Amino acid sequence: MADPKRSEVIKKESTAVPAGKKSAGHTPAERVKKLPMRRCVGCGESKPKKELIRVVRTPEADIILDPTGKKSGRGAYVCRDKTCLRKAMKSKRLERSLETEIPADICESLERELDKADENTEK
Numbered sequence: 513m514a515d516p517k518r519s520e521v522i523k524k525e526s527t528a529v530p531a532g533k534k535s536a537g538h539t540p541a542e543r544v545k546k547l548p549m550r551r552c553v554g555c556g557e558s559k560p561k562k563e564l565i566r567v568v569r570t571p572e573a574d575i576i577l578d579p580t581g582k583k584s585g586r587g588a589y590v591c592r593d594k595t596c597l598r599k600a601m602k603s604k605r606l607e608r609s610l611e612t613e614i615p616a617d618i619c620e621s622l623e624r625e626l627d628k629a630d631e632n633t634e635k
């Protein structure tokens with residue numbers, strides 16, 4: 513007896529392997545989510561990454577805003593909102609996330625940078 517199903521099964525199996533797909537995270541849950549979510553260290557809410565801004569401690573130990581999200585260093589996310597940034601700094605959650613102390617003048621310059629970064633995101 514002929515068995516046409518057999519070759520079908522083999523075909524399905526060979527196509528089930530995603531060829532050349534980068535597996536960065538490789539957890540099954542990641543297949544489901546559409547947007548990368550990050551938690552704001554100010555208000556503690558999870559939001560799509562693009563609604564947040566990254567604060568990064570560079571390898572040179574500078575604390576800067578990273579609107580591109582691509583700078584190397586230890587990063588934390590806050591809403592694009594000065595209230596959240598302030599909250600994150602006041603509550604020391606930002607310091608804890610970045611594992612460093614953040615002097616007051618740096619806090620102020622981060623707030624100013626946040627204003628600038630907001631102007632630059634009108635793309």
Ligand SMILES: [Zn+2]
Nearest residue numbers: 552555591596
């Ligand atoms: Zn927030």
